[in-house]
Amino acid sequence: MSATETAAGTPTVARAAAPSGGGEPETVLKVDELHVTFSRAGRKIHAVNGLSYRLQAGRMLAIIGESGSGKSVSVRALMGLLPPSASVSGSAVLGDNELIGLDERSMRALRGSEIAMVFQDPARSLNPTMTVGAQVSEAIRMHSEVSKKEAQKLAIEKLRLVRLPAAERRYHEYPHQLSGGMRQRVVIAIALAADPRVLIADEATTALDVTTQAQIMELVLDLQHRLGTAVIMISHDLGLAACYADDVLVMYAGRAVEHARTAQLFSNVRMPYTKALLGAIPQVGAAPHSRLNVIGGHPPDLGALPEGCSFRDRCPRATEQCVERPPLDEHEPGHRFACWHPVDSKEELQ
Numbered sequence: 590m591s592a593t594e595t596a597a598g599t600p601t602v603a604r605a606a607a608p609s610g611g612g613e614p615e616t617v618l619k620v621d622e623l624h625v626t627f628s629r630a631g632r633k634i635h636a637v638n639g640l641s642y643r644l645q646a647g648r649m650l651a652i653i654g655e656s657g658s659g660k661s662v663s664v665r666a667l668m669g670l671l672p673p674s675a676s677v678s679g680s681a682v683l684g685d686n687e688l689i690g691l692d693e694r695s696m697r698a699l700r701g702s703e704i705a706m707v708f709q710d711p712a713r714s715l716n717p718t719m720t721v722g723a724q725v726s727e728a729i730r731m732h733s734e735v736s737k738k739e740a741q742k743l744a745i746e747k748l749r750l751v752r753l754p755a756a757e758r759r760y761h762e763y764p765h766q767l768s769g770g771m772r773q774r775v776v777i778a779i780a781l782a783a784d785p786r787v788l789i790a791d792e793a794t795t796a797l798d799v800t801t802q803a804q805i806m807e808l809v810l811d812l813q814h815r816l817g818t819a820v821i822m823i824s825h826d827l828g829l830a831a832c833y834a835d836d837v838l839v840m841y842a843g844r845a846v847e848h849a850r851t852a853q854l855f856s857n858v859r860m861p862y863t864k865a866l867l868g869a870i871p872q873v874g875a876a877p878h879s880r881l882n883v884i885g886g887h888p889p890d891l892g893a894l895p896e897g898c899s900f901r902d903r904c905p906r907a908t909e910q911c912v913e914r915p916p917l918d919e920h921e922p923g924h925r926f927a928c929w930h931p932v933d934s935k936e937e938l939q
């Protein structure tokens with residue numbers, strides 16, 4: 590960010606990112622034994638199966654995993670955004686509030702003010718018939734009793750905060766007049782309208798080109814540090830997680846299977862599934878036309894989860910012991926993984 594932009598556009602800082610003195614930042618969200626089951630055509634679909642984690646102020650947690658592993662359902666459960674066919678149990682404490690089982694009225698009060706979400710497609714998140722400024726102002730007025738004029742001023746500040754170029758002019762424009770990257774900035778401004786403690790970005794940059802994607806991630810990182818916002822980033826993209834997240838949680842069949850600080854996880858992968866995910870990334874320098882590694886087999890049927898380790902049908906290291914489910918234990922300080930026969934950190938990653 591340029592000095593001019595900082596001077597012109599930085600509104601009041603909402604929360605401090607980290608405690609002075611360099612101690613551990615405050616834990617803002619505690620998720621324990623979260624379960625989500627859908628009833629579909631007489632079957633029970635076990636989408637999330639005992640997920641637990643902590644999220645700290647000013648830090649970014651990346652949740653990664655194959656399609657269908659339960660990433661989106663797990664965060665929608667926190668926001669109370671699942672359909673009636675979903676049955677949710679466990680605990681998710683945000684500040685002083687237990688989110689699981691909260692009535693819709695109380696949840697609506699927390700959505701935006703305490704926890705907010707940005708989705709993949711900015712075009713669908715915005716109302717095409719309203720100017721972007723009016724949409725940010727409306728979000729501000731939903732959470733605080735300010736006049737229309739004051740809301741407009743605050744909305745322009747928010748649009749500057751997310752570094753929307755020419756924010757005052759753009760305030761009066763409609764979504765179709767903005768590029769995809771600008772629209773996603775507006776969506777983030779709306780999400781930040783009431784300074785939430787937790788911002789969830791569910792594949793928020795997937796629809797954008799690589800350059801815009803990097804700009805949006807830099808923006809999120811900057812907001813996270815300046816405002817102390819805790820971020821959950823959901824992505825298929827391990828590269829993004831490696832670049833931007835402080836912590837990484839790998840999900841498989843609705844469970845966390847590996848969870849550590851980002852550098853620790855990527856330098857010392859222990860869970861065979863994480864190793865397989867990394868092996869599925871195209872390698873720079875691979876011979877032209879060489880085949881991508883894909884993880885063999887399919888994720889298990891969430892309607893009939895096998896006993897034991899859910900990865901065992903696809904795992905090259907599986908033994909009879911894997912018929913018993915491995916616990917997600919902290920085997921090394923700060924590094925949790927669920928596996929009876931972990932990858933040796935000295936083995937070369939394929």
Ligand SMILES: Nc1ncnc2c1ncn2[C@@H]1O[C@H](COP(=O)(O)OP(=O)(O)OP(=O)(O)O)[C@@H](O)[C@H]1O
Nearest residue numbers: 627629634636655656657658659660661662663672
């Ligand atoms: N409304 C629903 N009814 C029944 N099953 C659902 C519903 N929503 C999600 N599921 C199931 O829950 C599982 C987890 O879905 P989820 O959307 O969380 O996956 P994901 O990890 O976010 O995948 P992706 O990376 O493709 O977004 C999937 O098997 C999905 O089919």
Ligand code: SF4
Nearest residue numbers: 898901904911928929
């Ligand atoms: S517990 Fe067994 S099946 Fe599961 S990942 Fe480890 S070795 Fe593979």
Ligand SMILES: [Mg+2]
Nearest residue numbers: 660661662791
């Ligand atoms: Mg998803």
